[in-house]
Amino acid sequence: MKDEIERNQGTHGDESRAWFECDDGWGPLIADLESKLKVLSPDYTISQVKENFGGLRYYANVGDVDAETSKRFYDLIHEAESKSFEVCECCGQPGQLSRRGKHGWYKTLCSTCAERMNFEPVREAGTATP
Ligand SMILES: [Zn+2]
Structure with missing residues (x-):
């Protein structure tokens, strides 16, 4: 039996980092997106890639292309961002938007990862009946 106390080191007042260690689940999603973007515009640049409210946010500049290419x-990017809401950010398994109790922190997780990190599945927001 091994303790995992060492994991609790690094108190920067930001506990969110403590369990943010396994966010490789979107790796294939992002890699797939980037290979497609490169085909459209080899010179595109990435501004920022991050997670926001449980979903992938991918900011990029398409570069010098025509309007049609720019739209595609x-x-x-939008397609990959929507898809991220169905892929566990941790392990890449099918997931769903989940929330961590009192902090109201959102992540897209499979049930296994959600349980491990103390997240609960969130129902569709906006369409819920009162
Ligand atoms: Zn998972």
Whole structure:
């Protein structure tokens, strides 16, 4: 039996980092997106890639292309961003938007990862009946 106390080191007042260690689940999603973007615009640049409210946010500049290419470029990004809400951010298994209790922190997780990190599945917001 091994303790995992060492994991609790690094108190920077930001406990969110403590369990943010396994966010490789979107790796394939992002890699797939980038390979498609490169085809459309080899010179595109990435501004920022992050997670926001449980979903992937991918900011990129398409570069010097025509309007049609630009539209397809950003369509691909939007597609990947929506898809991220169905993929566990941790392990890449099918997931769903989950929330961590009192902090109201959102992540897209499979049931296994959600349980491990103390998250609970969130029902569709916005369409819920009162
Ligand atoms: Zn998972």
